[in-house]
Amino acid sequence: MNWTWFHRLGSPPSFYRFAGRLAPWLGGFGLLLLAYGWYAGLVLAPPDYQQKDAFRIIYVHVPAAAVSLSLYVLMAVAGAVALIWRMKLAEAVMVATAPVGASFTALALVTGMLWGKPMWGAYWVWDARLTSELVLLFLYCGVIGLHAAFDDARAGARACALLAIVGLVNVPIVHFSVEWWNSLHQGSTVLKFGRPAISADMARPLYAGLLATYCLCAHAILRRAQNELLLRERNTRWVRELATELGGGARVS
Amino acid sequence: MTKRQKRMAAVAALVAGLALAAVFGFTAFRKNMMYFYTPTDIVEHKVADNARLRLGGLVTVGSLKRGEGLNVEFMLADCEKSLPVRYDGILPDLFREGQGIVATGQMKDGVFVADEVLAKHDENYMPPELAKSLKTADGQHSCAPFKSVMQAAS
Amino acid sequence: MSPEFWKMGGYALYVWGSFGIAAGIYLWNLIAPRLRRRAILETLLDDE
Missing domain, CATH: 1.20.5 (Single alpha-helices involved in coiled-coils or other helix-helix interfaces)
Known part of the structure; x- marks a missing residue:
């Protein structure tokens, strides 16, 4: 099989330019959509018949929880590509995804606690969903820590990739925990087919928030991957040219 | 290769x-x-008195009796069996007949005596007007999330 | 906005707390890569 197209796509300078062009659009669109989603969620959506206004926490909790799982899959897939094809870009994407994913996992946990206290009656319980989501945070932290512990970026990336792939087993556990086990956490609202789980005027801000969060995460990952490539390629011509170009402008201003 | x-x-x-x-x-x-047992587990497979455990189910509609102070008694049911529960303490905001709850405590003479009650709401969200028009919504939650541990294990 | 809105039916602390922390996380994700990029470019220029 011929993989040259794959390597061309993964060439650091061309990815750097591509990310630089795409990221502002993702960021701008994501922010606008998030502003709509939060406004609609806080102001336009009616209160829930049971949870009243406390249910509005769903508009920050569910997008955070959704990206916490999606980004882990992205990180592990990038890790596998980095292991198999020894591709620098995949290493950069994997390393860039970890802090973004960790931050949203932490957000999902904290907003979940703030939702659990008034509704369930407890900030935290050790049921399958909450415990496996906490394990997810530890896995992200493990990848970040492991990467920081290596001086050689390429060796570090290989170790991180292995940990990310091993931790992949936790992802279906988080997602299906509420079906496989008795838990205090309720089932999935968004990925539930058939019976309406959430009325349309409550769902719209949720979907907007979900899409916005995916866009903003993509923005952050592209920016972080750019940084990672700058560092790894600092001795190449394209980075030096870029630095003088940008640095020269900054010194004048 | x-x-x-x-x-x-x-x-x-x-x-x-x-x-x-x-x-x-x-x-x-x-x-x-499994985070909790269900009434079926307790009724069909006796557990020792004084064994601390969590019990989850729906508060049977029409069974809630308020005693002195904060004392409450009600029936807790999964899809098959039900069990009387006694509790003395502060209930979560969502507690009501038909609601899912998880109680922590122990069996005493056929009654589950709880020292903590948490609410387990479901994944459905809707405005109050819609809930009123739906028979299945208010006061009638699904018993499906309360799975018998013993049956799952076998 | 009416004072009723800010009270969030008595759940103000939990609702606004959640949205506040979320705003912090979103902002951090937007700003942190930018600051790091600036730091990296500075070290790259110093190397020359």
Whole structure:
């Protein structure tokens, strides 16, 4: 099989330019959509018949929880590509995804606690969903820590990739925990087919928030991957040219 | 085999091994990861008095009796069996007849005496007007999320 | 906005707390890569 197209796509300078062009659009669109989603969620959506206004926490909790799982899959897939094809870009994407994913996992946990206290009656319980989501945070932290512990970026990336792939087993556990086990956490609202789980005027801000969060995460990952490539390629011509170009402008201003 | 194909096979083997280990682990530990028992578990498989455990189910509609102070008594049911529960303490905001709850406590003479009650709401969200028009919504939650531990383990 | 809105039916602390922390996380994700990029470019220029 011929993989040259794959390597061309993964060439650091061309990815750097591509990310630089795409990221502002993702960021701008994501922010606008998030502003709509939060406004609609806080102001336009009616209160829930049971949870009243406390249910509005769903508009920050569910997008955070959704990206916490999606980004882990992205990180592990990038890790596998980095292991198999020894591709620098995949290493950069994997390393860039970890802090973004960790931050949203932490957000999902904290907003979940703030939702659990008034509704369930407890900030935290050790049921399958909450415990496996906490394990997810530890896995992200493990990848970040492991990467920081290596001086050689390429060796570090290989170790991180292995940990990310091993931790992949936790992802279906988080997602299906509420079906496989008795838990205090309720089932999935968004990925539930058939019976309406959430009325349309409550769902719209949720979907907007979900899409916005995916866009903003993509923005952050592209920016972080750019940084990672700058560092790894600092001795190449394209980075030096870029630095003088940008640095020269900054010194004048 | 080229080096790249070898690495591909190694990663595939790693993922396959992990998946297999996860399936075995899941079958072995499923019972231990259950957050609560259900009335069926207690009624059909007697548990020792004074064994502390969590019990989850729906508060049977029409069974709630308020005693002196904060004392409440009600029936708790899964899809099959039900059990009387007694509790003396502050109830969560969502507590009401028909609601899912998880109580922590122990069996005493056929009554589950709880010292903590948490609400377990479901994944459905709707405005009050819609809830009123739906028969299944208010006061009638699904018993499906309360799975018998003993039946799941077998 | 009416004072009723800010009270969030008595759940103000939990609702506004959640949205406040979320705003912090979103902002951090937007700003942190930018600051790091600036730091990296500075070290790259110093190397020359």
